[in-house]
Amino acid sequence: MPQATRTKKPDVKVVILGDMNVGKTSLLHRYTERKFKDTISTVGGAFFLKQWGPYNISIWDTAGREQFHGLGSMYCRGAAAVILTYDVTNWQSLAELENRFLSLTDTANTDCIFAIVGNKADLTDTLAQGPDTESEQGDKPQSVVMCPTPPATPLQHKQVSREDAVALYGRVLRYKGLEEKACLPAERMCFETSAKTGYNVDVLFETLFDLVLPSILKKRSEGESSTVDLEMPMEVKRTKAGCCA
Ligand SMILES: Nc1nc2c(ncn2[C@@H]2O[C@H](COP(=O)(O)OP(=O)(O)OP(=O)(O)O)[C@@H](O)[C@H]2O)c(=O)[nH]1
Numbered sequence: 304m305p306q307a308t309r310t311k312k313p314d315v316k317v318v319i320l321g322d323m324n325v326g327k328t329s330l331l332h333r334y335t336e337r338k339f340k341d342t343i344s345t346v347g348g349a350f351f352l353k354q355w356g357p358y359n360i361s362i363w364d365t366a367g368r369e370q371f372h373g374l375g376s377m378y379c380r381g382a383a384a385v386i387l388t389y390d391v392t393n394w395q396s397l398a399e400l401e402n403r404f405l406s407l408t409d410t411a412n413t414d415c416i417f418a419i420v421g422n423k424a425d426l427t428d429t430l431a432q433g434p435d436t437e438s439e440q441g442d443k444p445q446s447v448v449m450c451p452t453p454p455a456t457p458l459q460h461k462q463v464s465r466e467d468a469v470a471l472y473g474r475v476l477r478y479k480g481l482e483e484k485a486c487l488p489a490e491r492m493c494f495e496t497s498a499k500t501g502y503n504v505d506v507l508f509e510t511l512f513d514l515v516l517p518s519i520l521k522k523r524s525e526g527e528s529s530t531v532d533l534e535m536p537m538e539v540k541r542t543k544a545g546c547c548a
């Protein structure tokens with residue numbers, strides 16, 4: 304296949320869903336640009352393209368605002384993995400995943416992988432508060448004197464526990480009609496992250512990318528053309544921050 308065609312055709316699609324303000328766009332910025340930067344609420348959706356070894360993975364950011372809800376199932380069509388994102392300081396954002404977002408994944412692949420992600424862990428957890436796990440300043444000197452520093456922002460009440468997320472993962476599998484025992488275990492698929500500090504962000508995306516590799520190989524061996532056409536976003540409004548990393 305000519306190179307130009309290959310770069311336009313992602314091998315696999317990953318979609319990030321969740322209520323507005325949970326930090327979906329910030330997670331993608333952190334992963335693709337190694338930065339935590341200002342965002343505006345996403346309009347429609349946007350995609351990022353990630354080269355993963357010899358493969359191209361499209362990561363679709365979606366709008367959490369209710370007015371764009373109808374677009375969600377379109378974005379999920381043919382997805383190999385869906386990241387269901389909530390804010391650990393906001394119980395309602397977890398409830399919304401089940402109430403509003405789970406049914407959007409009906410259009411995803413039948414063997415779609417699900418991750419449950421509690422973002423903004425830095426607001427509740429001294430571990431995720433820093434130091435940045437993905438420094439933007441390169442390697443730190445080895446001889447750093449560790450001294451206790453107060454958290455940058457006062458800690459907030461954690462409204463969603465890991466157990467709540469694990470329980471949701473179980474309900475997602477049941478909704479999908481999947482046998483829990485035959486699926487990836489919740490301990491592996493529930494993450495707490497911080498787009499602000501970078502805590503667990505690489506682990507999240509790289510775990511998912513490794514897990515979707517069999518889907519890519521299967522698709523390639525079946526000689527299927529890509530299910531994702533990047534011409535489609537012409538219809539899609541993008542975030543101010545842009546997309547297509
Ligand atoms: N403290 C903290 N703030 C965060 C984190 N992630 C995002 N935010 C902040 O939360 C707000 C919303 O972040 P976005 O990434 O725009 O949220 P979103 O889920 O993309 O929202 P929609 O596009 O409206 O669906 C912004 O003010 C971010 O700076 C995080 O990990 N920690």
Ligand SMILES: [Mg+2]
Nearest residue numbers: 327328344345
């Ligand atoms: Mg957004």
